[in-house]
Amino acid sequence: MKKPTATTGLKWDEPLLWEKGQSGRSAFSLPARDVEQFAVESGMEGKGPDFPDLSEPEVVRHYTRLSQWNYGIDAGLYPLGSCTMKYNPKINEAIAALPGFASPHPLLPEQFCQGTLRVMAELERFLAEITGLDAVSLQPAAGAQGELAGMLLIQAYHQARGDSRTKLLVPDTAHGTNPASASLCGYQPVAVASNDQGILSAETVAEFMDEQTAGIMVTNPNTLGLFEENIMAIAEIVHEKGGQVYCDGANMNALFGRVDMRKMGVDVLHLNLHKTFSTPHGGGGPGAGPVCVKQHLEKYLPVPRLMEKQGRFSWSSDAPDSIGRMHGFYGNFGVMVKACCYILSMGAENLQKVSELAVLNANYLKERLKQTLYLPYDRLCMHECVFTDKNQAECHVNTLDIAKRMIDYGFHPPTIYFPLVVQGALMTEPTETETRETLDAYIAAVEAIAKEARTEPELLRQAPTVSRLRRLDETTAARNPCLSG
Amino acid sequence: MRYLPHTDSDIAAMLKVIGAGSTDDLFANIPEAVRSGRKMDLPPAMSEWDLRARMEALAAECPDCKFFLGAGKYDHYIPAVVTNLLERSELLTSYTPYQPEVSQGTLQAVYEYQTLTARLLGLEISNASMYDGASALAESLLMATRIRKKSKGKIVLSSLIHPSYGQVVKTYFRPTPFEITFLPALADGRTDVSALADMDDVVAVAVQSPNFFGCLEDLAGIGSLVGQTEAIFVTCFTEPLAFGLYQPPGTQGAAIACGEGGSLGLPPAYGGPGLGMLATKMDYVRRMPGRVVGKTTDANGKEGFVLTLATREQHIRRARATSNICTNSNFCAIAAAVYMACLGKIGFRELARLNYDKTEYLKQQLRRAGMALPFGAPTFNEFVVKLPPGFERKHAELAASSGIVAGLPLAEWYPDLADHYLLCVTEKITRADMDHLIKEVSE
Numbered sequence: 001m002k003k004p005t006a007t008t009g010l011k012w013d014e015p016l017l018w019e020k021g022q023s024g025r026s027a028f029s030l031p032a033r034d035v036e037q038f039a040v041e042s043g044m045e046g047k048g049p050d051f052p053d054l055s056e057p058e059v060v061r062h063y064t065r066l067s068q069w070n071y072g073i074d075a076g077l078y079p080l081g082s083c084t085m086k087y088n089p090k091i092n093e094a095i096a097a098l099p100g101f102a103s104p105h106p107l108l109p110e111q112f113c114q115g116t117l118r119v120m121a122e123l124e125r126f127l128a129e130i131t132g133l134d135a136v137s138l139q140p141a142a143g144a145q146g147e148l149a150g151m152l153l154i155q156a157y158h159q160a161r162g163d164s165r166t167k168l169l170v171p172d173t174a175h176g177t178n179p180a181s182a183s184l185c186g187y188q189p190v191a192v193a194s195n196d197q198g199i200l201s202a203e204t205v206a207e208f209m210d211e212q213t214a215g216i217m218v219t220n221p222n223t224l225g226l227f228e229e230n231i232m233a234i235a236e237i238v239h240e241k242g243g244q245v246y247c248d249g250a251n252m253n254a255l256f257g258r259v260d261m262r263k264m265g266v267d268v269l270h271l272n273l274h275k276t277f278s279t280p281h282g283g284g285g286p287g288a289g290p291v292c293v294k295q296h297l298e299k300y301l302p303v304p305r306l307m308e309k310q311g312r313f314s315w316s317s318d319a320p321d322s323i324g325r326m327h328g329f330y331g332n333f334g335v336m337v338k339a340c341c342y343i344l345s346m347g348a349e350n351l352q353k354v355s356e357l358a359v360l361n362a363n364y365l366k367e368r369l370k371q372t373l374y375l376p377y378d379r380l381c382m383h384e385c386v387f388t389d390k391n392q393a394e395c396h397v398n399t400l401d402i403a404k405r406m407i408d409y410g411f412h413p414p415t416i417y418f419p420l421v422v423q424g425a426l427m428t429e430p431t432e433t434e435t436r437e438t439l440d441a442y443i444a445a446v447e448a449i450a451k452e453a454r455t456e457p458e459l460l461r462q463a464p465t466v467s468r469l470r471r472l473d474e475t476t477a478a479r480n481p482c483l484s485g
Numbered sequence: 486m487r488y489l490p491h492t493d494s495d496i497a498a499m500l501k502v503i504g505a506g507s508t509d510d511l512f513a514n515i516p517e518a519v520r521s522g523r524k525m526d527l528p529p530a531m532s533e534w535d536l537r538a539r540m541e542a543l544a545a546e547c548p549d550c551k552f553f554l555g556a557g558k559y560d561h562y563i564p565a566v567v568t569n570l571l572e573r574s575e576l577l578t579s580y581t582p583y584q585p586e587v588s589q590g591t592l593q594a595v596y597e598y599q600t601l602t603a604r605l606l607g608l609e610i611s612n613a614s615m616y617d618g619a620s621a622l623a624e625s626l627l628m629a630t631r632i633r634k635k636s637k638g639k640i641v642l643s644s645l646i647h648p649s650y651g652q653v654v655k656t657y658f659r660p661t662p663f664e665i666t667f668l669p670a671l672a673d674g675r676t677d678v679s680a681l682a683d684m685d686d687v688v689a690v691a692v693q694s695p696n697f698f699g700c701l702e703d704l705a706g707i708g709s710l711v712g713q714t715e716a717i718f719v720t721c722f723t724e725p726l727a728f729g730l731y732q733p734p735g736t737q738g739a740a741i742a743c744g745e746g747g748s749l750g751l752p753p754a755y756g757g758p759g760l761g762m763l764a765t766k767m768d769y770v771r772r773m774p775g776r777v778v779g780k781t782t783d784a785n786g787k788e789g790f791v792l793t794l795a796t797r798e799q800h801i802r803r804a805r806a807t808s809n810i811c812t813n814s815n816f817c818a819i820a821a822a823v824y825m826a827c828l829g830k831i832g833f834r835e836l837a838r839l840n841y842d843k844t845e846y847l848k849q850q851l852r853r854a855g856m857a858l859p860f861g862a863p864t865f866n867e868f869v870v871k872l873p874p875g876f877e878r879k880h881a882e883l884a885a886s887s888g889i890v891a892g893l894p895l896a897e898w899y900p901d902l903a904d905h906y907l908l909c910v911t912e913k914i915t916r917a918d919m920d921h922l923i924k925e926v927s928e
Contacts, residue, residue, distance in 0.1 A: 017597045017826055028564055028832035030839060034916040038845035041863040044701060046732035048834035049605040051825055056566055059826045063570045070590035072578035085580055087488055091533050100544025105554045106756030107893055109884050115546030116755045129526050141616035141757065142812040155660060176800035180809035186660030189804045227514045258512055260521040274812065282816025283591035284581040284613065284776065286758035324656035328557055328619035328649045328745065329756025341540060347530030350486045356508040357491050363511055364499045380514050413584055418800065435490040436499060467586040470784035477781035477793040481770060483610045484600040
């Protein structure tokens with residue numbers, strides 16, 4: 001690649017919403033008033049919120065312009081490691097927007113909701129089948145809430161046995177939310193170091209695992225993109241001391257059709273519907289984080305639970321051992337519809353192929369780029385691989401510079417400085433929906449950047465140059481927070 | 486498969502680069518003993534045609550009905566502008582804005598959402614969203630314990646907070662030694678806070694307004710009462726449109742205002758996704774859960790936006806983070822911002838007024854028909870009515886025969902309130918709909 005491919009295009013500046021409009025405008029029409037006005041109790045009435053008044057074209061242009069400053073998966077490669085930014089099928093959006101799915105009120109009598117309930121029941125069954133576990137609750141609204149649900153289930157299990165354990169093992173290659181979820185559940189997270197192969201060793205786990213420890217939270221594949229090969233032995237050690245095994249299944253897209261979580265010794269696992277089953281992330285959510293459990297934990301699942309009797313579905317909160325409710329209603333139904341559509345459009349064979357191609361793409365990138373970027377763990381990887389800036393350090397160019405320069409080449413940068421166990425990490429996840437040509441173009445861009453690091457390092461330190469804004473001052477933003485206008 | 490681009494020759498060439506014989510070889514690190522060894526039992530892959538037909542059939546099982554239901558989800562009209570703008574894939578298919586230079590659209594939209602939310606709730610700052618109203622309340626109460634640096638004590642909730650929210654709070658507090666206590670209701674449908682005076686070790690007091698019965702609480706009165714103690718005053722809501730007409734919680738002593746923002750441009754979608762809103766005072770910003778967007782400048786001095794105060798968050802503070810929330814309801818927050826922008830000050834106020842007047846009309850007509858409205862406190866777009874004994878059967882018949890859902894029976898959540906129903910009216914309910922309901926109810 002000779003020169004950057006991103007061009008500047010038309011770059012609008014767009015003021016803040018309240019710097020536009022004029023008092024007296026409105027982009028909203030009210031239905032005809034068919035009732036008279038009634039008095040409001042004196043003293044309680046307010047003035048209404050201080051919102052700007054804009055016309056419809058002003059609102060449309062404002063958000064259209066803002067949207068043009070965003071990079072989305074529909075625009076190009078989004079290789080954020082552990083985020084699984086794959087292409088989101090358009091048909092799923094159309095289906096989730098069908099009035100029969102978008103408009104039911106959650107407290108309608110069940111007779112009006114059999115279709116929505118059937119979607120949920122089918123998704124529960126699919127997820128149980130995909131993970132090899134027995135029971136599923138779709139209620140958690142995101143992966144991290146699924147983690148919390150899982151922790152609460154484990155805690156409820158121990159408590160029912162009269163066992164109050166205080167600690168929880170969390171490997172250093174786990175997702176960042178894991179220690180926070182453990183802590184939110186009252187457990188003291190104990191960091192367990194991965195070995196020189198980038199995975200957990202059974203011996204290390206054995207050292208830490210005791211009768212005060214509730215269990216372990218393993219991310220598998222872990223955030224180095226590596227399969228935890230010793231998982232069976234680890235699970236045995238944990239179980240032997242009475243602990244439970246939690247698997248963070250956020251990276252499940254690498255394993256479709258390959259593994260059986262039950263055989264791995266997993267007792268509870270959460271999935272990220274928005275990653276693994278291709279639901280758009282909307283710039284930060286909503287997602288959905290169902291929990292899948294083995295039978296012995298089923299009675300602790302959140303209420304209400306979905307029940308089926310003679311082909312009719314209903315909700316039941318009759319579960320005295322349940323950890324309780326986690327969501328105002330039943331979870332993020334709109335996200336569930338899309339995940340269900342995705343599974344239905346793939347089927348078992350294509351889902352298995354998803355994992356093969358995700359792993360193929362990641363290993364292809366790893367092999368092609370390991371001469372250019374330093375690869376701390378030169379092993380077969382799963383759906384993602386982690387490089388570092390070690391090769392570029394001698395030119396005084398770091399991970400951030402490399403990442404920002406990628407923007408000039410028209411690519412979204414990978415996840416940077418994560419996982420924390422690797423210094424200067426560039427965690428790259430291409431996903432299965434990317435073509436070989438796209439990967440080749442990305443590889444060429446990285447090679448060109450590495451060459452620039454040697455010959456013109458200032459280009460990297462100044463990057464990005466073609467984006468609408470240059471590097472943003474995050475330090476000042478945190479020191480003097482300005483959070484509203 | 487149309488989402489998978491690889492040809493056989495692509496695969497062969499890539500395997501060659503890797504030095505693997507087949508794609509199976511790429512999974513060599515998975516021990517034999519944990520392999521599934523069988524094909525997943527899932528329905529065969531569907532074409533787009535078949536998928537659409539199948540899902541349309543399921544959607545059709547949810548018939549269009551007229552529901553007088555609120556109770557935490559309110560069916561408001563969504564302007565076409567909101568739906569249309571949210572179809573822009575740059576907004577829909579982007580990720581959490583970790584690279585601000587290519588995410589300014591999301592970042593500015595969320596900064597504007599935070600500002601509109603703070604103005605709506607009468608507080609200084611808002612976060613970038615939580616999952617839903619229930620988890621926002623639970624997280625707000627955990628936040629109160631951090632503000633007061635307490636590891637035990639009482640968390641006092643009004644029994645007129647949405648019952649599901651109370652249950653979610655209990656779930657979140659399960660692992661903690663905090664004691665959850667409920668305040669009873671007064672005869673007028675508001676919370677009886679008199680017990681507060683005799684309570685020790687109260688860390689937080691939470692009240693919902695409008696409450697589950699649609700009644701406006703005397704927030705200013707409760708606020709000044711709580712203000713005399715050490716406790717943090719948390720207010721929640723399920724219907725933010727009420728603040729188009731009534732005074733917002735922040736001007737009445739609330740230290741944290743939180744709740745469900747689904748009213749602002751989101752479809753009911755069978756309860757989710759929703760929008761957890763959370764606003765507070767600047768003093769408490771470092772105790773606040775969730776993401777937050779801040780204004781800054783770039784290397785050329787141009788104004789721009791970034792995710793900020795990340796040192797409170799899970800990916801940096803890990804076990805000591807203010808919460809574990811990572812993915813939130815960003816897209817729903819943007820929907821709410823577009824909705825608020827469409828309505829503006831004038832539209833928001835007029836819409837709130839219309840919802841109020843329609844509800845008052847239904848109340849008036851029910852009273853005229855001889856029905857009892859047991860709670861005298863002012864309400865916003867929903868209220869409780871006592872219907873004749875035996876209406877339960879009529880309630881079911883009405884639903885079955887004409888698709889009219891005449892409110893929510895309250896006995897399930899409040900056993901003392903047999904024959905009481907929570908009725909909700911939004912701008913989508915016409916006078917004719919209400920007259921029809923009154924006729925059915927009075928027969």
